Amino acid sequence: MPSPELLAKLGELSDLRHAGLLLMWDQQVTMPPAGAAARGPVMGTLETLAHDRLIAPELGALLDAEGDGDGDDPQIVRAVRRERDIACRVPSELATEMALAGSEGFATWLRAREANDYSIFEPALRRNVELARRYAGCFPDNEHPYDALLDRFEPSMTAAQVSALFMRLRGGLVPLLAEIAEQPAPAPLSGIFPTDAQREFGLQIVRVMGFEDSAWRLDDAVHPFAASPSLADVRVTSRFEEHSLIGLFALMHEVGHGLYERNIDPALARTTLDTGVSLGVHESQSRLWENLVGRSEPFWSFWLPKLRERMPETLGGIELHDFLRAINAVSPTLIRVEADELTYCLHVIVRFELELALIEGTLDTADLPRAWAAKMQELLGIDVPDDLQGVLQDVHWSEGIIGYFPTYAIGNVLAAQLWSRLRADLPNLDDDLRRGDPSELLTWLKDTIHRHGCRLTPAELIEQAVGGPLDPDPMLAHLSAKYRALYGLPA
Amino acid sequence: MPSPELLAKLGELSDLRHAGLLLMWDQQVTMPPAGAAARGPVMGTLETLAHDRLIAPELGALLDAEGDGDGDDPQIVRAVRRERDIACRVPSELATEMALAGSEGFATWLRAREANDYSIFEPALRRNVELARRYAGCFPDNEHPYDALLDRFEPSMTAAQVSALFMRLRGGLVPLLAEIAEQPAPAPLSGIFPTDAQREFGLQIVRVMGFEDSAWRLDDAVHPFAASPSLADVRVTSRFEEHSLIGLFALMHEVGHGLYERNIDPALARTTLDTGVSLGVHESQSRLWENLVGRSEPFWSFWLPKLRERMPETLGGIELHDFLRAINAVSPTLIRVEADELTYCLHVIVRFELELALIEGTLDTADLPRAWAAKMQELLGIDVPDDLQGVLQDVHWSEGIIGYFPTYAIGNVLAAQLWSRLRADLPNLDDDLRRGDPSELLTWLKDTIHRHGCRLTPAELIEQAVGGPLDPDPMLAHLSAKYRALYGLPA
Numbered sequence: 001m002p003s004p005e006l007l008a009k010l011g012e013l014s015d016l017r018h019a020g021l022l023l024m025w026d027q028q029v030t031m032p033p034a035g036a037a038a039r040g041p042v043m044g045t046l047e048t049l050a051h052d053r054l055i056a057p058e059l060g061a062l063l064d065a066e067g068d069g070d071g072d073d074p075q076i077v078r079a080v081r082r083e084r085d086i087a088c089r090v091p092s093e094l095a096t097e098m099a100l101a102g103s104e105g106f107a108t109w110l111r112a113r114e115a116n117d118y119s120i121f122e123p124a125l126r127r128n129v130e131l132a133r134r135y136a137g138c139f140p141d142n143e144h145p146y147d148a149l150l151d152r153f154e155p156s157m158t159a160a161q162v163s164a165l166f167m168r169l170r171g172g173l174v175p176l177l178a179e180i181a182e183q184p185a186p187a188p189l190s191g192i193f194p195t196d197a198q199r200e201f202g203l204q205i206v207r208v209m210g211f212e213d214s215a216w217r218l219d220d221a222v223h224p225f226a227a228s229p230s231l232a233d234v235r236v237t238s239r240f241e242e243h244s245l246i247g248l249f250a251l252m253h254e255v256g257h258g259l260y261e262r263n264i265d266p267a268l269a270r271t272t273l274d275t276g277v278s279l280g281v282h283e284s285q286s287r288l289w290e291n292l293v294g295r296s297e298p299f300w301s302f303w304l305p306k307l308r309e310r311m312p313e314t315l316g317g318i319e320l321h322d323f324l325r326a327i328n329a330v331s332p333t334l335i336r337v338e339a340d341e342l343t344y345c346l347h348v349i350v351r352f353e354l355e356l357a358l359i360e361g362t363l364d365t366a367d368l369p370r371a372w373a374a375k376m377q378e379l380l381g382i383d384v385p386d387d388l389q390g391v392l393q394d395v396h397w398s399e400g401i402i403g404y405f406p407t408y409a410i411g412n413v414l415a416a417q418l419w420s421r422l423r424a425d426l427p428n429l430d431d432d433l434r435r436g437d438p439s440e441l442l443t444w445l446k447d448t449i450h451r452h453g454c455r456l457t458p459a460e461l462i463e464q465a466v467g468g469p470l471d472p473d474p475m476l477a478h479l480s481a482k483y484r485a486l487y488g489l490p491a
Numbered sequence: 492m493p494s495p496e497l498l499a500k501l502g503e504l505s506d507l508r509h510a511g512l513l514l515m516w517d518q519q520v521t522m523p524p525a526g527a528a529a530r531g532p533v534m535g536t537l538e539t540l541a542h543d544r545l546i547a548p549e550l551g552a553l554l555d556a557e558g559d560g561d562g563d564d565p566q567i568v569r570a571v572r573r574e575r576d577i578a579c580r581v582p583s584e585l586a587t588e589m590a591l592a593g594s595e596g597f598a599t600w601l602r603a604r605e606a607n608d609y610s611i612f613e614p615a616l617r618r619n620v621e622l623a624r625r626y627a628g629c630f631p632d633n634e635h636p637y638d639a640l641l642d643r644f645e646p647s648m649t650a651a652q653v654s655a656l657f658m659r660l661r662g663g664l665v666p667l668l669a670e671i672a673e674q675p676a677p678a679p680l681s682g683i684f685p686t687d688a689q690r691e692f693g694l695q696i697v698r699v700m701g702f703e704d705s706a707w708r709l710d711d712a713v714h715p716f717a718a719s720p721s722l723a724d725v726r727v728t729s730r731f732e733e734h735s736l737i738g739l740f741a742l743m744h745e746v747g748h749g750l751y752e753r754n755i756d757p758a759l760a761r762t763t764l765d766t767g768v769s770l771g772v773h774e775s776q777s778r779l780w781e782n783l784v785g786r787s788e789p790f791w792s793f794w795l796p797k798l799r800e801r802m803p804e805t806l807g808g809i810e811l812h813d814f815l816r817a818i819n820a821v822s823p824t825l826i827r828v829e830a831d832e833l834t835y836c837l838h839v840i841v842r843f844e845l846e847l848a849l850i851e852g853t854l855d856t857a858d859l860p861r862a863w864a865a866k867m868q869e870l871l872g873i874d875v876p877d878d879l880q881g882v883l884q885d886v887h888w889s890e891g892i893i894g895y896f897p898t899y900a901i902g903n904v905l906a907a908q909l910w911s912r913l914r915a916d917l918p919n920l921d922d923d924l925r926r927g928d929p930s931e932l933l934t935w936l937k938d939t940i941h942r943h944g945c946r947l948t949p950a951e952l953i954e955q956a957v958g959g960p961l962d963p964d965p966m967l968a969h970l971s972a973k974y975r976a977l978y979g980l981p982a
Binding site: 011012015016018019022023026030031032033034035037038039041042044045046049212213214215216217229230231232233234235269270 | 502503506507509510513514517521522523524525526528529530532533535536537540703704705706707708720721722723724725726760761
C-alpha cells in the first residue's frame with residue numbers, strides 16, 4: 001500500500017468529492033428550490049479545494065516518493081499520478097473560467113428552452129466550445145484536440161477510436177432500422193400504470209438484483225441518476241409516470257450503476273479509486289441490466305405474471321409475446337432519452353459528429369441547428385420541428401460538457417460484449433432469469449468489473465473481461481437477432 | 492464591508508460549514524444506515540479544513556489589515572476576529588483528540604444504553620471531562636474553567652452569571668412546583684391522533700408562521716432538530732406519535748429555530764455571521780413559538796376548532812379550557828425532553844450543577860449516578876430508578892459537549908423577556924392570535940432578533956431587545972400567573 005501520508009491526502013481528497021456528490025444528490029432530490037442560489041458556491045468551493053489538493057506539490061512529492069510503485073497496490077499510485085498529471089496541465093484560471101461558463105451556460109440554456117429559441121443559447125455555447133478548445137490546447141501532444149475532452153470521461157480513448165467504432169455502428173444500425181421501419185408497429189401498452197404500484201414492483205425487482213434497504217435509497221428525480229456518497233451508501237432515482245412503464249427500466253438502469261459502485265473492493269475506500277473507472281464502463285453496467293436483462297424474454301417470463309397481478313386492469317390479459325414486442329418497439333424519436341435500444345446509439349453518433357466538427361472548427365455554433373437537422377435526417381430519417389426537440393434537448397453542452405456523449409454508446413457496445421462473454425461462462429443464465437434469480441450474473445459482474453474500481457485502466461479492464469478491445473459486433477449481432485425475431489424479419 | 496480578499500476567505504469557510512451542516516442533516520434524515528461508517532471521516536475532514544482556514548495566518552493578516560474595522564460593516568471583522576482568537580488558543584492536537592473522544596464516547600454511550608449500565612460509559616465520560624478541563628486550561632485568564640466551555644455555545648456568558656440566574660430560577664420554580672403538586676392533575680388527552688393528520692395540521696400552522704414550501708422542508712427524525720444549509724434552505728424535523736400531540740409542539744419549536752435563520756440579513760450570507768448568535772438566543776426563538784404562542788389560550792382559540800375537525804373521534808367533544816389544561820399539565824418527569832414548561836429548567840439546573848462539579852473536580856465521574864439521583868430528588872422530588880432514565884438519557888456528554896445545557900434555560904428566560912417586551916409593543920397580539928395571524932409578531936422578531944445574525948454580540952442583542960441583561964423575573968411571573976390560573980391557585 002502507499003505510504004500513510006499519501007493515503008491521508010487521498011482520504012481528504014476523497015472526502016471532499018464524496019461531500020460534493022452528496023450536495024449534488026441533495027440538490028436534485030431533497031433541496032428546497034430556493035436553496036439553489038446558495039448551493040452553487042458551496043459546490044464550487046468543494047471542487048476548488050479538491051482540485052487544489054490534487055495539484056499541490058505535497059501530493060506530487062508523496063507520489064514521487066512511491067517510486068515505480070512496486071508496493072502492494074501500485075495501481076493506486078499509478079491512477080492518482082495520471083489524474084494529477086492531467087489536472088496540472090490545466091491552468092487554474094482556465095478551470096475556474098470553465099466552471100463559471102458552465103454554470104452561466106446552464107442558466108442561459110434554461111432561458112433558451114423557455115423561449116424554445118436556440119439563438120438565446122448560442123453565445124453561451126460558443127463560449128463553452130471556445131473554452132473546450134483552450135482546454136484541449138493544454139494537451140498539445142494528442143493526435144486530435146477532441147482526445148483531451150473525451151479523456152475526462154473515457155480515459156485514454158481517442159477520437160479516432162470512437163470514429164472507427166461509430167462508423168461500424170452506423171453501418172450496422174442504419175440498414176436494420178430501414179428494414180424494421182417497413183414492418184407494422186407493435187401495439188403499444190396503454191392504460192394507467194399507477195406510479196405507487198410501479199415503485200413497489202420496481203423495488204421488488206431491484207431487491208433481487210442487489211438493492212439492500214440498509215445501504216440504498218430510491219427517490220424520485222426529474223432526470224433519473226445514481227450517486228454513491230460512499231460504497232455503503234448508494235442512492236438511485238427514477239421517474240415513474242402513470243402512462244408508461246419507462247420508470248421501471250430507468251430504475252433498473254440506475255441500479256446497474258449503483259451495483260457497480262456498491263461492489264468495489266472496500267480496500268479502495270478513501271483512495272479516490274473507489275468509483276467506476278470510466279463513464280463508458282459505468283454505462284455498460286446500467287445498460288446491461290436495463291436492456292439485456294430487463295427487456296429480455298427470460299426476465300419477463302418470471303416477472304410478467306407478478307406485474308399482471310399488481311395491475312390486473314391494464315395488464316391482466318396481456319400475453320408475454322405482446323408485452324415483449326411493446327417494450328421493445330423500435331421507433332425513431334426526436335428525443336434521445338426516449339429512444340429505443342436500437343436507435344439510441346444513432347442519437348449519440350449525431351452528437352459526436354457535431355461535437356467533433358465544433359471542436360475542429362469546421363462547424364460554427366451559429367449553424368448548429370441546421371447541421372443537427374441534417375444529421376437527424378441522415379441517421380434517423382426524421383425532421384426536427386423546433387429547437388426544443390432538437391439542439392436544446394440535452395443539458396450537457398450548456399454546462400460545457402463536451403466529449404461525454406460517446407460514453408453512452410461505448411456503454412451499449414461493451415454491455416453486449418460482456419453479455420456475450422458471460423453467457424458462455426453462465427450456461428444456465430436464461431434458466432436463472434426464468435426463476436427470477438440473477439445472483440450468478442451479479443457475481444460474474446462483481447468479479448469481472450465491479451470490484452476493480454479504478455485499479456485497472458478501462459482498456460485493461462475491458463481486455464481482461466472480454467479478451468479484446470471494444471468491438472461493436474456483439475451488439476450488432478444481438479440487435480439484429482433480437483429485432484429480426486420480434487419483427488418477423490428473415491434472419 | 493471588509494476587503495474582497497477577506498470576504499472570499501470567509502466565503503470558503505462558510506461553504507465548508509454549510510456543507511458540513513447538510514451532511515449532518517442527511518445523516519439524521521436521509522442517509523441509509525450502512526452509510527454511517529464512511530460519513531464520520533467526511534464530516535471530520537470538512538471540520539478540519541474549516542478549522543485550518545480559521546487559524547491560518549493568511550486570515551489573521553487579512554483581519555489585521557482591516558484595522559479597527561471602521562468600514563461599513565465592522566461587526567463582521569469583530570466577530571470573525573473573536574472566533575479566530577479562540578480557535579488559535581486551542582492546539583490542533585487537542586481539538587483532534589476531543590473530536591475523536593467525542594465520536595468514541597458516542598459509540599460507548601450507545602452500548603451503555605443498550606445495557607442500561609452507566610459503568611460501561613464511565614471511562615468515556617471521564618476522558619471527555621478530562622479533555623474539557625484541558626480545553627478550559629487553554630484560557631487561563633478566565634475566572635472559572637467552566638467559562639471557556641460555556642463560551643462555545645453562549646459567547647461571553649460566564650459560569651458566575653449562569654449560577655446567579657439559576658439560583659433565582661430555583662427560588663421561584665421549586666416552591667411553585669410544590670404548590671401545584673398538591674392540586675389534582677388535569678385529565679390528559681387520550682385516544683389516537685393519526686400521525687398523518689398531525690403532520691398536515693402542523694404544516695397548516697407553521698405555514699402561517701412563515702414556513703414557505705419553496706424554501707423549507709419538513710422531515711421525520713428520531714430527535715427533532717433544525718438545520719439551515721443556507722438562508723433560503725431551512726430544514727426542520729419533528730416526530731409525530733399517535734398517542735400524543737407532542738410532535739406538533741416539537742414542530743413549532745423547530746420552526747422557531749428555522750425562522751431565526753431564515754430571516755437573517757441576506758448581506759451576511761457567506762460571511763460566517765449568517766447564523767444564530769448563540770444557542771440561548773436560538774432557543775429563545777424556538778421556546779417562544781412552542782410555549783408562549785403554542786400553549787396559549789389565544790392561539791388555541793383559533794386552532795382548536797380546526798384540530799377538532801381533523802380529529803373528530805378523539806377531540807370532537809373537548810372544550811378549550813380542558814384542552815389547555817391537558818397540554819399545560821405539570822408533572823415532574825425523569826426525562827428532560829418530556830418535561831413540561833415549568834419543570835424543564837429544573838432538569839437543566841441539575842445538569843449544570845453536575846457539570847460544574849465535574850469540571851471543578853469536586854465530583855468524580857464514578858459518583859455521578861448518585862449525585863444525579865440526589866439532585867433529581869432535591870429539585871424535582873422524584874426517584875431515579877435506573878441509569879437509562881437518569882444519567883444516560885442525554886447524548887451531549889457522550890460527545891464531549893459540556894457547557895451546552897445552560898443555553899436551554901437561557902432560551903426560556905429570554906423568551907419570556909422578549910414576550911413581555913413585545914406584548915407592550917403589540918397591544919393587539921392576543922386578538923391577532925385569536926384570528927390565527929402571527930404576522931406582526933414575526934415582524935417584531937425579525938426586526939428585533941433575526942436580521943442581526945452575529946452582527947451584535949448576544950449581550951448587545953439582548954440589551955437592545957429588552958433594555959437590560961438576562962432576567963428571570965418575566966419568566967417566573969409568566970409561569971406563576973399561568974399555572975395559578977390553570978390550577979386554580981390564589982394569585
